[in-house]
Amino acid sequence: MSRPVLVVDDDTDLREALEEVLRDAGYTVFGAGNGLQALEVLRREPVTPALVLLDMMMPVMDGATFGRQMRQVEAWRDIPVLVFSASANARQVAEEMGACGYLRKPVDVETLLKAVAANKVSEAV
Numbered sequence: 001m002s003r004p005v006l007v008v009d010d011d012t013d014l015r016e017a018l019e020e021v022l023r024d025a026g027y028t029v030f031g032a033g034n035g036l037q038a039l040e041v042l043r044r045e046p047v048t049p050a051l052v053l054l055d056m057m058m059p060v061m062d063g064a065t066f067g068r069q070m071r072q073v074e075a076w077r078d079i080p081v082l083v084f085s086a087s088a089n090a091r092q093v094a095e096e097m098g099a100c101g102y103l104r105k106p107v108d109v110e111t112l113l114k115a116v117a118a119n120k121v122s123e124a125v
Contacts, residue, residue: 015033050119067099083099
């Protein structure tokens with residue numbers, strides 16, 4: 001059984017669509033509407049995600065703050081983060097936070113699945 005993917009995005013429709021696409025591709029998926037909810041998911045779930053698909057601009061707690069807080073917990077420090085952003089500087093943000101990569105919104109399903117698969121293969125249990 002593969003470890004889950006955590007999708008963190010404040011756009012409920014987009015997050016649910018991403019979750020559905022990933023589930024249809026055979027992944028277990030957790031969702032969170034902001035960084036604070038994502039930290040709660042990490043604390044609550046017994047299985048550490050294989051990958052976090054992370055939006056950067058969110059209310060309550062943005063992606064950069066979530067990333068910093070996640071890296072402070074030893075058990076979560078090495079979870080790969082794939083930045084998912086509409087920002088023109090998504091690549092720079094991803095590099096600054098040590099993300100394994102980035103995707104620009106909007107992203108097509110094939111590109112999303114390739115990026116997730118590439119990261120899950122190297123992190124599979």
